[in-house]
Amino acid sequence: MEQLDERKTKILKAIIRTYMETGEPVGSRTISKYTDLNVSSATIRNEMSDLTEMGYIVQPHTSAGRIPSDKGYRLYVDELMKEKEAEIAEIRDLMIEKTDQMDKVLKKVAKVLASNTNYAAMVSVPQYSGSRIKFIQLSRVNPDQLVAVVVSDHNVVRNQIIQLEEEMDDQTILKLNLLLNTNLNGLPIQDINLGMIARLKEQAGMHSAVVATVLDAVAGMIQVDEEDMEIYTSGATNIFKYPELADTAKASELISTFEEKKELADLVKEHMAGTDETGISVYIGDEMPIRTMKDCSVVTATYELGQGMHGTIGIIGPKRMDYENVVDSLKALKDQLDQLVGNKS
């Protein structure tokens, strides 16, 4: 089987581009006119026949035009990436550390992306790997209620009300605060485990049940996460714009996947665990681990915001996704974010 010569490549690109625009199989005639090759449709047919054989394009049925196969898209994307990679790199470090309103910003990001690209967008809340505790405080709110506040070094604040069975005197609270801070402050969150909490309980032992309650609550607050990665989505209904996805049954499943977010979260987790590099990756069709998205393509980008905080942005669309535009949008996102974060009080 022959190699891809220049003309074949050109034809393949032309097919992919036109298919992305129209969403319909593209025939030899179209290509012969569209390109600057100045060859007749018959020639194109020959070339297309080769391309089909090589697996870059596919015929949905005998007398229809060709559409790009997953392999074809893959080639196109890889090609494209080489050109754009440089530009992309800057996006990563551009989200400003502004943790308080992170959720609002991210929601907005998802929205903007979705409406810019006309595809569905998702944004995962950044995970804080290797984050350390920097501040713990228990305060009395009511005679029988404490509020616990934990701040980690990325300025992520967690809080919880702790309901006490019996009252606790100021003395004890003070002691507990000291105990917690001297023992936990500066520790990476993932190093805090049940054993450690048990030891703390022992140290504070004299105060019995109440103290245990409090320590357990604090431990609970610190850990949690891991399980529930939050993901914001937007523009799920954009998929209706692409007939090849708009089939009721499929669309329904797809949107469900979006609504649930569970599977998306798994994807993100896997994605972040798998790739060390923080670049952009593209799943095409069957490459996608989520079954309901077998007919889609997914472009994901990992973003990073300083020491160890990183999350994932994803665009989900039809295979004939306009990869070029998606990438540009990710770039434009940068400006949007600057503006957003800048404006906020």
Added chain:
Amino acid sequence: MEQLDERKTKILKAIIRTYMETGEPVGSRTISKYTDLNVSSATIRNEMSDLTEMGYIVQPHTSAGRIPSDKGYRLYVDELMKEKEAEIAEIRDLMIEKTDQMDKVLKKVAKVLASNTNYAAMVSVPQYSGSRIKFIQLSRVNPDQLVAVVVSDHNVVRNQIIQLEEEMDDQTILKLNLLLNTNLNGLPIQDINLGMIARLKEQAGMHSAVVATVLDAVAGMIQVDEEDMEIYTSGATNIFKYPELADTAKASELISTFEEKKELADLVKEHMAGTDETGISVYIGDEMPIRTMKDCSVVTATYELGQGMHGTIGIIGPKRMDYENVVDSLKALKDQLDQLVGNKS
């Protein structure tokens, strides 16, 4: 025009019930067999003719069966409500005050409702009208960072990192804490306005810009809300199960409405402002203020959790919604909640 006699009512109910099951226009023959009236289809036809004239049922086209009109549904629902109202009442006060994990509980509630009923479900986070501040605290986290924590009397905790331009000594922090607590503690949140903050600033005036920053931040935290009512939704894709809603264009709009949540929030706000009573209400077809839901019915229930906290639960489905089942589900919800809240640590 004659009144609804018993037989007519029975027939009407039968029509509505069957239509709810099948989703297709129901003919005279079906009814004649289905009911225990033991009359022939011809008789039913006569009655149906009357019912049509009275506007309770409608013919989509000449030679099709009848489907209930909005007016018909309305009758059915009003009837039904009378029977069930009692049972419903208890639901309201059953959500236990467990504010910390409220969000998880509510998400779950939406999910359970959606999967129980096979309709789309929404749950609004309860609003705390007349909530008072019960605890304010500023603590230093870093030399140039404070964390502010505000607890209101429903145990809703808010927190925010405040980034300082210049350092602030312990003395000042202590003073500010005192100032804030003596002035704001016990006050209803809505009574705290800019004027009051201005006065505080004046009182603390000597410390200039930094203090102003902090006070502004605190003021911001306290107010906020109002605007962004959170709403959890689930089961949006259930609408695909009902052919009369599954038309691509309509479904797309509907799901968008769900995704956006903005309009839902408005609905909830209006609903809560409008009705003093905390019962269940039903919007049928055109009664619905949201345009995209003109072909749906929406059942909403206001729930209340002690002093002034209340939110809304809603079920959105086709007009041929199984109102009876929906109501029962709301009831079952109670048990689910008990269990959920009970299990949690």
Added chain:
DNA sequence: GTTAGCACTCTACCAAATCGAGTGCTAACA
């Protein structure tokens, strides 16, 4: 290697035919 031409294939579309569910009306019956 390129091109024109032609037979062939397959889908999309349209119109006609048919089917069947359901109605309205009338006449007969209790």
Added chain:
DNA sequence: TGTTAGCACTCGATTTGGTAGAGTGCTAAC
């Protein structure tokens, strides 16, 4: 007077057959 059987009629849904058009593959000529 209310109920019923029967029948002609309507109208959407489905099926069928036919056609147009896009596109291919192949061959022969340039």
